[in-house]
Each structure stands twice: as C-alpha cells, then as structure tokens.
Amino acid sequence: MAQPTLAPRLLLALWLCCLVGRANPALSMTFVHPGALSSQAELDFIKTRIQAGDQPWRGEFEQLQHSNYAKRSPHGLAHLNSQQNDATVSREDAAAAYTQALLWYFSGDTTYATNALAILDSWTHLQGFTSGAEQDRLQAGWVGSVFAQAAEIMRGYPGWRPAQIQSLQAMFKRAFYPQLNNASVWNGNVDLTQIDALLAIAVFNEDEPEFQAGLARLRARLPAYIYLTADGPLPHPIAGDGGNLPQFWFHPVRWVDGLTQETCRDNGHHAQFGLGSALHAAEVAWHQGVDVYTENQARFTAALELLATQFLACSMREVSSNPVAVSDRFDTWEVGYNHYHNRAGVALPNTQKLILEQIRPRSPRIIWNLAYETLTHANLPATPAGAPGGK
Numbered sequence: 001m002a003q004p005t006l007a008p009r010l011l012l013a014l015w016l017c018c019l020v021g022r023a024n025p026a027l028s029m030t031f032v033h034p035g036a037l038s039s040q041a042e043l044d045f046i047k048t049r050i051q052a053g054d055q056p057w058r059g060e061f062e063q064l065q066h067s068n069y070a071k072r073s074p075h076g077l078a079h080l081n082s083q084q085n086d087a088t089v090s091r092e093d094a095a096a097a098y099t100q101a102l103l104w105y106f107s108g109d110t111t112y113a114t115n116a117l118a119i120l121d122s123w124t125h126l127q128g129f130t131s132g133a134e135q136d137r138l139q140a141g142w143v144g145s146v147f148a149q150a151a152e153i154m155r156g157y158p159g160w161r162p163a164q165i166q167s168l169q170a171m172f173k174r175a176f177y178p179q180l181n182n183a184s185v186w187n188g189n190v191d192l193t194q195i196d197a198l199l200a201i202a203v204f205n206e207d208e209p210e211f212q213a214g215l216a217r218l219r220a221r222l223p224a225y226i227y228l229t230a231d232g233p234l235p236h237p238i239a240g241d242g243g244n245l246p247q248f249w250f251h252p253v254r255w256v257d258g259l260t261q262e263t264c265r266d267n268g269h270h271a272q273f274g275l276g277s278a279l280h281a282a283e284v285a286w287h288q289g290v291d292v293y294t295e296n297q298a299r300f301t302a303a304l305e306l307l308a309t310q311f312l313a314c315s316m317r318e319v320s321s322n323p324v325a326v327s328d329r330f331d332t333w334e335v336g337y338n339h340y341h342n343r344a345g346v347a348l349p350n351t352q353k354l355i356l357e358q359i360r361p362r363s364p365r366i367i368w369n370l371a372y373e374t375l376t377h378a379n380l381p382a383t384p385a386g387a388p389g390g391k
Contacts, residue, residue, distance in 0.1 A: 029208045035287040036152040036200040037280060037335075038376050043153070045381060047106045056360055060375035061106055063365060064099055072096035073115065076122025080175075082139035083131045093119050094143040095366055097150035102372065105153055113157045117164070120151055124167040126175045134186060140179035141193030142368040144172070145280065148200035149371075155204075169205045176201060177210065183217060185240030188225040188261045189274035193369055195221065196277040199284040211288070218281050218292060225274055226299040227259045235261070254319050258302030264320040267307055268328040275303055276332030276370045283335050283377075293339055301346055304336050308350035311358065329354075329363040334373035343382045 034040055049057040064070060075093050080086045097119040104112035129136035151168060154160055180198040184190035195218050202211035223231065224238035233255070234245045241248040250264035262270040279300065282292040293300065310317050311329065333355050340346040360374055 029211065029288070031203055031206045031208075032288060033155045033203075034152040036203050036284050037149050037287075038153070039287050040156070042376070042380055043105055046376065050106050056374055056378050060365070060372070060378075061103075064103055064372070064375070067099060069096040069099035069366075070103060070112070072119070074119045074122035076119070076125055078125050078127055079130045080126060080128070080136075080139070081131045082129055082135045083133055087135075087139050090123075090139065090143045091146075091368060093123065094146035094150070095371065098146050098153075098371060099366075101150040101153040102375070104157065110159070113154065113159065116150060116154055117157070117160055120147065120154065120168055121164055123147065124164070124171045126171050128175045129179055134184060134190075137179045137182065137184045137194055138186070138190045140176050141190065141195075141197045141277075144176045144180060144197030145193070145200050145277075145369040146371060148172070148197065148204050151204045152200070172201045172205055173207075181210075181213070183239065187240075187265065187270060187274075188221060188238070189270045189277065191217065191221050192225065192274050192277035192281065196280045196284070196369060199281050203284060203288060214281070215285060215290065215292070218278070218285075219295075222278060222296050222299060225261045225278065226296075226303045227255060227261075228257050228298055228302065229255065230298075250320070252319050253321050256306065256319055257298075258304070258306030259319060260303055260307075263307070263310075264316075267310060267316070271307060272328065272330050272332050273368070273370065275300075275307065276330065276335070279332075279336040279339075280369070283339070286339070293344070297340065297344070297346070300336055301340055301348060304333070304340070304348055304351045308333075308348075308354040311354055312350060329358050330367055330370050331359060331363045331365050331373045332370040333359050334377040338377045338380050342380060 032039070034043065046057050050061045052058075069092075072092065075089050077086055077089065080090055097116050100112040100116035100119070103109065104116060129140060155165070176197065180194045180201070184194060195214050198210060198214040198217075202208075202214060221238065223236040224241075227235040227249075235249065235255075237243075237245065246252070249259070249261050252259055252264050260267070260271045260274055262274055265271070282296070282300075285292045306317070333351060337348055337351050337355060341348050341352065360378075365372055365374070
C-alpha cells in the first residue's frame with residue numbers, strides 16, 4: 001500500500017517539534033532516575049506494602065517470585081531477526097530482566113540483581129535488527145520499552161559499573177534508535193509502542209533530543225488514535241491512513257467519544273496495546289515533570305471508560321456492525337486509572353469495576369510491553385508531577 005504523507009499542518013507541527021527537540025542546544029533537562037514507568041517514591045511505597053503483607057502488592061510480588069522469568073538466564077544476540085525465533089528470545093529476556101529487577105528492588109536479594117544485569121549485559125552486543133521488515137519497528141518497541149524499564153530500576157544497584165551502563169546506552173543508540181525513530185505507518189498501536197520505548201530509553205540514556213522527539217510524536221498521534229466528537233465529524237489524519245479515515249478506523253457505525261483507531265478492528269487486543277502504550281508514554285513523561293495527561297484527559301478517560309463498558313457488557317455498544325472479539329483482558333489498566341482517579345480525582349466507574357472484577361483476578365500479568373501494572377501502579381498515593389514523589 002502506498003504510504004501517504006501527513007496532512008500539511010500536522011506534518012509542519014510535527015517537524016517543528018522534532019526540529020526543536022533535536023537541534024536546540026539551549027534545551028537542558030535534568031533527568032530523574034528511576035524515572036521511566038516508576039519513580040523511586042512509588043517503588044519504595046510498593047516495597048513497604050509488600051513487606052507489610054498488604055494486597056494486591058504481596059500477591060503480585062509472590063507471582064513474580066514463582067514465575068519462569070524469575071529464573072531465566074541470559075540469551076543475548078548479536079543480530080535480531082524479528083520474523084524468526086529471535087523475536088521470542090528477545091521478548092523473554094526483556095521480560096526476565098524487568099521481572100528480576102523488580103524482585104531485586106522489592107526483596108533486596110542481590111541474586112536477582114546479578115541475573116538482571118547479566119541479561120542486560122548480554123544484550124549490549126546487539127548490532128541491530130536484520131529482517132528489514134516493518135515488524136522490526138514493532139519488535140524494537142516491544143522489547144526496548146521493557147529492557148529500558150529494567151535498566152532504569154537497576155541504575156540504583158551499586159554493582160552495576162558505569163562502563164556497563166554506557167555499553168547498554170550505546171547499544172540502545174546503535175540498535176534501537178534506527179527502528180524507533182522511523183514511525184510505523186501500520187496501525188496506531190505500533191507507533192505508540194515505538195513511542196513508549198523511545199521515551200523510556202531516552203530517560204535511561206539521558207538523551208533530551210530523543211525525549212523531545214518522542215513527546216512530539218505522542219502529541220501528534222494521540223488525537224489521531226483516540227477520537228472525540230469535539231474533533232469534528234472525523235478524527236485527525238496521520239501518515240498511513242491512506243486518505244480514507246473510515247477505512248483506517250475499520251468503519252465505525254458511530255463516531256463516539258473514546259473510540260480508538262483500532263476499537264472496530266479488535267478492541268480485545270490491539271486497542272489495549274495502543275491505549276496501554278500511550279498511557280505508559282504519558283507516565284514516563286510525568287515522572288520527568290512533563291504533564292501529557294492533563295491536555296489529553298478527555299481523550300484518555302473517554303477511551304478507558306468506553307473500552308471498559310464494552311468489556312463489562314461483552315458488547316461493542318453499537319459502534320461496530322462487526323462481531324469484534326472482546327475476550328482478551330490485559331493488565332494494562334492500572335496506569336491510566338491510577339493517574340486519573342488517584343492523582344486527579346476523576347471518577348472512572350466502569351474502569352474501576354473492570355479492574356476489580358476482571359483484570360486483577362485473572363488477566364495475564366505480562367504480554368510484550370504490557371507488564372505488571374497491578375504490582376507497580378495499583379492504588380499509588382497521589383503525587384504531582386515535579387514533586388519528589390511525582391518524579
């Protein structure tokens with residue numbers, strides 16, 4: 001399929017944002033660590049709750065202890081073909097590194113720290129992605145975001161030598177940046193997954209130009225992924241939509257607040273990846289003192305509530321004429337719910353009901369870049385961006 005360009009105004013705005021983020025030498029951020037998906041204050045809060053035996057944290061922690069990822073050893077590759085078994089190897093290693101980083105932080109057991117670092121170190125030899133297919137960009141998003149989350153937590157381990165940290169940073173630049181900096185023209189969940197990884201890696205690398213470029217892409221993609229009736233009769237255009245927005249959005253019967261670009265594709269799967277990745281990116285920004293949440297509150301909360309309502313009712317609620325599956329439930333609701341309900345005080349009754357009745361009791365805890373949100377973001381204390389607990 002031909003790859004259409006962005007609408008002129010959106011293209012100009014995105015180009016200017018990226019230009020400022022990459023080229024302005026006056027920009028100067030002080031990155032906060034750990035400061036990707038979780039802050040130190042949040043991790044310390046969870047650790048205290050686990051030690052006290054409080055739920056759901058204690059139960060989630062014990063699940064991690066008994067998972068296969070808690071025992072996995074390194075399998076680092078020099079080259080990664082995302083269309084072969086390499087993809088599974090990289091995803092499993094990323095999940096194991098993150099799992100063991102969390103287990104180390106919450107237990108203090110240095111065995112977990114040693115193995116988490118061994119996994120990360122084994123991937124410093126990666127030269128790049130080799131399939132040459134669009135799948136490389138998605139794979140880089142999936143594994144890059146999780147590797148970066150693990151690395152951010154492990155920054156606090158005194159046994160990780162500066163030279164090892166620099167080797168991992170160099171690998172991210174060499175292997176991941178080329179895949180993440182070229183926005184996918186597939187469905188929006190891919191671009192949002194790339195953005196999630198780009199922001200998390202930029203924090204670990206203390207790379208302000210990449211961080212600003214990721215923010216610019218997030219702000220361009222969100223109104224092209226989550227629709228509000230205030231946008232007009234159709235959503236915002238974006239590269240890859242083929243100039244046919246109804247077709248790109250899989251022909252909704254009704255355009256309603258909170259509809260995502262993939263709701264009518266399969267809201268039980270890809271829509272959760274898109275929304276979850278977008279919220280992850282907003283959370284990373286929040287921990288660095290950038291509030292993407294407030295400017296997108298109407299979009300995010302409408303999307304959460306619409307999708308939760310559809311799941312609770314096992315019905316597409318008259319937005320699609322297709323029998324779209326609503327069966328999958330992933331642990332990707334807590335980040336958005338925690339921010340808007342616990343930090344901002346917004347009532348999200350359907351999201352809350354879904355989390356309590358379906359997500360916490362039985363959803364898989366990790367699938368690609370959607371990982372352990374009930375452990376890391378359930379019922380966190382409210383802290384503002386820029387405050388010690390917010391960072």
